[in-house]
Each structure stands twice: as structure tokens, then as C-alpha cells.
Amino acid sequence: MWSKRSEWLITSSPFFWLLLFFLIPTLIVIAFSFKPSELYGGIGSGWTLETIGKIFTRSTARLLFRSTWIAISVTALCLFLSLPVGYYIGSLRGWRKHFMLLLIIIPFWSSFIIRIFAWKQLLHPEGFFHKILVNLNLIQPDATLLYTTSTVILVMVYSYLPFAILPIYASASKFDHHLLEAAYDLGMGKLKAFFMIFIPSIKNGIYSATLLVLIPAIGAYVIPDMVGGTHSMMIGNKIAEATFIERNIPFASALSTLMMSVVLLPLLLAAILQNRQDKAHAIKGGH
């Protein structure tokens, strides 16, 4: 009995916290999508489907599509970079490992905004990278490095990379390196063993890394706002615009609901499929 009660005590505080500051606000946002807007920024009375109807336009679709493919590219690049890094750090021992982890975490010690601003300075036409690339004759002097979709992707990869490296490192550090030796021993090449043995063994870390990068990337707002141009606007920017400039809270809510469903529905589907698979496995294997 005691353990049940203490379990409840431990769980209840974060539970109420999440209920109060996460679930209820989310429900409010969803509810606001069904409210009419007032001309001067308030929320109208009564319920309507008109606001939801307004988001199904060509421009929203384009925005959603762009947000999704930017987020997917960012996730793919982050995974591509973090797999070798995670593998490397996971295979280190002692102080070397801690030092490498420190290097990954150090950027978090300075403000996110300042780091994005630093990129702006680096990529500026008078900035460090621009000058170097011009001097190396890799770009024309009038080329722009800032305010393009590639800039947004570059800075997003930079910002989200630690969120991909850390879960992959965590899985990789539990990986038994003898498995790779066993694969070489049985005749497999090194690169093939990395993909056929290492990657499947750390798939949970890859799932976490994907979620941790993909979800914030779809809703990104600060990065496209600061380093992106008009052609790299994402759905987060549109929501901010609807909130702060048009002061149309119901429309912003409807867009947020749309974005949430785009992220959550595939996840929900994946969870259901996984669950069904686990059950089938449990029946077959007895474990």
C-alpha cells in the first residue's frame, strides 16, 4: 500500500504540472480554432467552423509543405552527422568521453538568440564566411549567404544537432562493440557492419533523435525569422504573424491545431503499429 501511495505522490506533481501548463493550454488552443475572430483582435462569442475553413488555402498548404520538407531535411542531416559522432563518443572511455560530451553541450551555455545572431554575423556579406568563400573563389562577391532556405536549414541543423547526438550517443554507449568484431570475424566489411549491425542496434536512439529534432523543427519560428527570407517562411512564422500582427487569435489557433495534427497523427499511427507489433511478438515469443 505504502509503495502505491508514494508512487502516486511522486507522479502527481509532474502530472498536475503538465495538466495545468501543457494539456489545458493545448485544449484551449484547439477550442479557440472553433471561435470566430473579432475585428480588433478579440475572440468572438459562439462557435464556428469558419476559422478552420479559412486555413485550407493554397498558401497555407504551401507553407505547411515547406515547413515539413525543411524539417525533414534538417532531421535527415542531423541524423547523418550525429550517427558517426554518436558512435565515436560512445566508443570513448574516461575523460575523453566527458570532454567530447562537454563540447557538444557547451553551446547551450550561451543564449540561443545570441548564437543565431552570431550566425547572422558570420554569413553577412561583410562577414567571416562570406569573405573566406569569396577569397577562395568559391562564390561570387555578390552572392548572398543569408536569407535563403539553405541558410535556415544550416542554422537549424546547427541548433538541433545536440538533440540528435545525445540520444544516439546514449544508445551507442550501451552498444556492445564486440558485435562489430563478431561481424568482421564472420566476414563482413567495416562499413557494412556499421549499417547492418550498429544502426539496427541503436534504433531506439535514432527514434528519439528523430522526434527531438523533427517536432521542434516543424514549428521553428526564431531561426527562419532571423536568418530566413520571404521564401523560407515557415508555419511558425505564419502563426506568429497571425498572433502579433493580424491579432487574429482564432486563426493562429487553427494553424497551430493543423501543425499539431501534422506532427502528432503520424506519431500516433506509429505508436499504434508498434504496440500491435509488440503484442503479436509477445504472443509468438512468450517474452
Added chain:
Amino acid sequence: MKCRLEFQNVTKSFAGVTACKNISFIVEDGEFFSLLGSSGCGKTTLLRLVAGFERPDEGRILLNGEDITDLPPNKRSINTVFQNYALFPHLTVYENIAFGLRIAKKPPSFIGQEVNKMLALIQMEEHAFKKPHQISGGQKQRVAIARALINRPKLLLLDEPLSALDLKLRQKMLLEIDLIHDEVGIMFLFVTHDQSEAMAVSDRIAVMHEGIIEQIGTPMQLYEAPQSSFVAAFIGDTNFLDGVVTERIGKEYSLAKIDGLSQKVQCYNDKNLKSSDLLHLSVRPEKIHITRTEPEPHPQINVLQGKVDDVVYKGDHTKYWVAVDDYRFAILKPNSRYILDGIPITWEENVYIWWHSDDGYMMERYSAKDEGLTELPSTHVGEIDSIEGIGEEHVE
């Protein structure tokens, strides 16, 4: 075709620490060869050099006359059974065993046939479609062996394959490994820290200590004729008698004054030591007899009188420690009769101990610190800590 593994002056160090130094030996065709030693002696390094996971700093390794020193692991016809099995967790038993053949791109019908043969050999047919986490330790062990054997290697490496199993299962698996060796008939190179495992299955054993091979021989040679005090103390238990030769008796024997004993001891002198040469004898505890009555006098039997210091009853035998002058003998007496029929020798009794001169073996190399490896009861608490380098499990 004759096939053999040859080490030629192999040296390997890690970050300045020598793991093995100038190692040369040959494993003959079909031999079950063991590398035996405590943790850090270099045995695992030798195995990793053969597998190709490490490259030697100096020296060559030859398999079947061909230099394999620079070949990567996936190009050697050598397979390994890893200490913790290293079965692929995302593959079934069947897929694990089929792995090597699938990499080699063999036709599916051939793979199916070979895997089924292996499954039959290790009696795991009914578990073929389980994942490694669903089978027991002994079963994992068998799968690891089957997975390594399916490529028909010229040499099978076994890296402490039994260390993760409990005692009873370990003995059973050991016999199974021996049976599999008889079945496939290829060379087995077996790395272990457990001398009883090595003794039970090996054709020959190389005893390693601090990066060098102390002695190579059959289990019997190592036990009966240890060349160094390390081998004598590491394999089984022994009594070290140190002293000086005082006179020769005939061609083959000599008399020696032993430190701590007032009475002189006769021993077989196959090393041809001369008078006043230093001498180090190893006398195995079970070769010494212990009785209440004096034995019949015999020219080649050493008889000493002493007092029982300590007695440890171990079921099949009883171990006695008998003080003679300043020396303490370890003696092993088999309990072949129902012990309660007679009154067993016990603490503080005056006894005769005696052994045949041939049972004291002269060692060529002696190091005083090997005395710490012999089994003596502690006389005070904390003494155990001062005995180094034995029995510790190597944890990476």
C-alpha cells in the same frame, strides 16, 4: 592437408605497456591448444592478434604457412567465439548462425542445409526462430560456437567462452566443446584463466605470465614437471622447498638442506645440480602421505615428523597443514574410505609425513613471489589482500 598456426617472435604493447613479448609457438593440425594465465598476462591479446583485431608491433603470424599478420579479420579463415557470445540481438538463432554464409553470398539452399546441420549438431532445432534474449546462457554459447563453425574455419578461437556460465553448466559445456572439437577436427585455440578447464580439454597448454610464455606442454607435463615456480603454483597447488644441494647420491639423486627443515631431503636430480648449488623443489600436496605410524624405511622415501596445524575437510579429500620445524607442509589426503570407520587425523596430532624422492620436482626458474600463489590458510585477517594477480576476473 596439414594446417598449423605459427607465432614468430610476436610483440605487442598498448600505450607503452607490453602485453606480450617475443612470443613464438606452433599449434599443430587438429590440436586443442589453450592459453592459460591470470588477467593481464597477455593471453587475450594473443587471441586478438590471431583474430586480426589487433596488429603486432613486431613478429609474424602464419596460418598454414601463409603470413596472415596484415590480413583484416574478414579475410582470415579464422572464427571466434566471444566471451559474452556477441550474438546479434536483432537476429534470430537461425539468422545468427546463417550470418557468415549469407555474407559469403552462398546459395540459399546451401545455407539452409548447412544451418540445419549446425542446429542439429548443437541440438537447437526447436529454438531456431527465437531471438538471443529468449534462450539460456548455455544455449547462447552453443549458438555462438555454431555461428563460428559454419564458415568452416581452419582455426576456431574461444575467448573465455565459459566465464559467463555457472559452475555446473560450465563443466557440461566444457565437455560439449570437447565433443564438438572431436567432431570437426580443426584447431581450437582456447583462452582461459581457469586451470581446471584448460587441463580437462587441452592437448597442450601454454601457461602465460606477464606477457611471456612460462611453459608449453601437455596437461601432465605441466603438472608433473613444472619448469618454473609460477607454473607449479598456478596449476594445482604445491609445496616449495628451497635450499642447497649438499651431496650427490649415485648418478640420479642428491641430498639437500632445505630452509626451515633440520632434516635433509633426498630428491631426484634430473637437472644435474652439483654440491652447494641452489635448489628449488616442488612437491605436490597429494604426493605426500600423512600417517600416525612410522612407515617402513625405504632408501628413496623422505620421512619427516611434524604436528598438524590446520585441517580443512573438503568431502572427497581433506587438506592438512603440518608444521615440521619452521616449515609448513600442505598435504592432501583422499577420503576414499568412509571416514567415520576410523578416527581421522586431527588438530595438534603428531604425525609422520613422507614422500618418494621422485615426487620432488626441481624447477629451473624460481621467483619468491610465486609462493603467494600457493594455497595456505591465512594466519591473520587481511592477509589475502597481499596476494596479487590471481583469480581476479578481467573486466573491460
